[in-house]
Amino acid sequence: MAEATPKISIRGLRKSFGRKVVLDGIDLDIRAGESLVIIGGSGSGKTVLIKNVIGLVSPDDGSIKIDGEETVGMNARDRARIMKKFGMLFQGGALFDSLPVWENVAFGLVTEQGVRRTDAKARAAEVLAAVGLAPEVAELWPAELSGGMQKRVSLARAIATEPEIILFDEPTTGLDPIMGDVINDLIIACVRKLGATALTITHDMQSARKIATRIAMIHRGRIIWHGPVAEVDRSGNPFVEQFIYGSAEGPIQMEVRRL
Amino acid sequence: MDFIAVVGRFFLGFLATSGRIAIFAGEGLGHCVRPPFYFRLIGRQMMDIGYYSLPVVGLTALFTGMVLALQSYTGFSRFNAESAIATVVVLSVTRELAPVLAGLMIAGRVGAAMAAEIGTMRVTEQIDALTTLSTNPVKYLVVPRLLAAILMLPACVFVADIIGVLGGYLVSTTKLGFNPAVYIKNTIQYLEVIDVISGLIKAAVFGFLIALMGCYHGYNSRGGAQGVGSATTNAVVSSSILILAANYLLTEAFF
């Protein structure tokens, strides 16, 4: 029996900035309804990878298929159609600082689904409550929020339209451990209840174990290991072992000079 | 031969930039006529560009009209042509000084703000975020500014025309001893509609150039705060120069 078409299928993806090779032939499949977590060292190209997937960065070479449809080199109209399937949490938040919090969260509802502003505001309040923000926060400006609150507003903005594919770039970084776990549960709920396909980047192994159905590790521009979350502890891959134990000793050498 | 290489590189860079700006302008204008239209944003930009520029434009016009009356008096009194002062003031103001000076003032005020705002959105990934929320950033950010500037610059210049003439009138009647009724009659007598219209057309073109440069430099800014800073500078400098160059071409066209 033929396997169902993967939701996202990446083949031979390459991307360099000048002479610096960031992605050097990535192959990765993500099935519908799956929650894949990408781990890897700082600067290993995780953010660049998901920006390629959503089309913010165009690859030098390779193929990215969404629901079996090739998106590399796609025209603007098709790209706009595909974009509606996506929601993205940016690593830096990227909140619109000229709009109050609720308009940030409601933005996609108004632009993508044509929801009326009053209805969108009510929906925004619900999503804000789901990320643990009080109703008063809706009227504040992004600049008036703490770093962790901004992160949660961005998260709310990414999931408000209930997209089919959600990309989370470090959703729990900068949150306290309890709120981090609330966000973990929220991501799980997005996948289980809404049936979304999630692609999450994180450095936080505890969070990765909780939200992932599968884990992939990126190193030197390639996927060096991927497998079900249960197998991550017996991967037999020294790179993965070093990463999950967070040890400075191992095959991954950080380019630092000791003081 | 290094020198020729430098000149050549500069020239090629100039052509490449001109081409990029032309493509950007084409994209912006193309989106001006295709839905969706963000009326709320256009309205807000019209307030920012037009209404909030009125004080600075009004003061510029007032002092310019006043100086103009004094200076032309110096010249014209030498061959007993004082009666021409009113005409000189109104023609200079409407055809030339109001559009150019208002354009330059607004380039400093509005062009810089546009470049800084859009540039900050670029470097903090807000423009990428717009794309992921299925909103075309050119349509959302550039079109409202272009339209608002093209519409509001003529409005500001029309106000500047009136205030500039008023400045000349005040100086002429209080300091130079003109009869108010005669001054007003002289002002209107030789003024033609085309004098005012040509100034307003210039203003619309200047508005387009200011918004285009502000948006282009902001949209293409790179790196952090420093990139936004140089985008701001470039927006003001390039729009000012383009205003002066376009002013010559338009004056020749209306000559």
Ligand SMILES: Nc1ncnc2c1ncn2[C@@H]1O[C@H](COP(=O)(O)OP(=O)(O)OP(=O)(O)O)[C@@H](O)[C@H]1O
């Ligand atoms: N626009 C760009 N221009 C030039 N180089 C870039 C650009 N974006 C990313 N890079 C480079 O690509 C590499 C990977 O960056 P990326 O942001 O994907 O890292 P990351 O894996 O997300 O790291 P972190 O975990 O620290 O967020 C880095 O070395 C970075 O310098």
Ligand SMILES: [Mg+2]
């Ligand atoms: Mg990153």
